[in-house]
Amino acid sequence: MSRTDTAAETEWKPPWYLRLLKIATWILYLWVLIGVIALSLRVFLLLFAANPDAGFAAFVYRVSDAYLHPFRDIFPTRDLSDGGYLDVSALFAIIIYALIAGGIGAGVAAIGRRIERSERQHREEMDRMARAEQAQRALRAQGVGTTPSGAQAIVGGYPAGQVPTGGAGYPPPPGTAPGSP
DSSP: OOHHHHHHHHOOOOOHHHHHHHHHHHHHHHHHHHHHHHHHHHHHHHHTTOOTTSHHHHHHHHHHHHHHGGGTTSSOOEEOGGGOEEOHHHHHHHHHHHHHHHHHHHHHHHHHHHHHHHHHHHHHHHHHHHHHHHHHHHHHHHTTTOOTTSOOOEETTEETTOOOOSBTTBOOOTTSOTTOO
């Protein structure tokens, strides 16, 4: 096995579904963030009675309308002096979208932890396999306990280098009498 083959095997990529899920949550997070910003600007512009015909104000009202739609008319608006008013429904929408953003943020963090855990498990498995392979190569280089084919040699029913020389439970070595020291 060449060095490039080993490098290719140790390269790890998270599963496609985790990558796709993380991308989708970031897109949703961005969408919610745009909504919170647009609604915040809307509240500020309405509070200070900005001219709705001005280009920026018209743009903010147009973008924030889509985000405000599910919350419209939940709470009445509060008239303030000098023509401005407080859009309480928009404030409520900001709170709800901020909670959603927090949940999405927690989801992104959980997916990130899952990806990191999978990557760490993969690295640990690759390290374990590399250590086992290195130990096998070291044993082969020393020629300990192997035949030329790489199989372990068996001598008289015992692995090579481990032939018993007598003692408890083993027969005495050849040429000695039983019970002699």
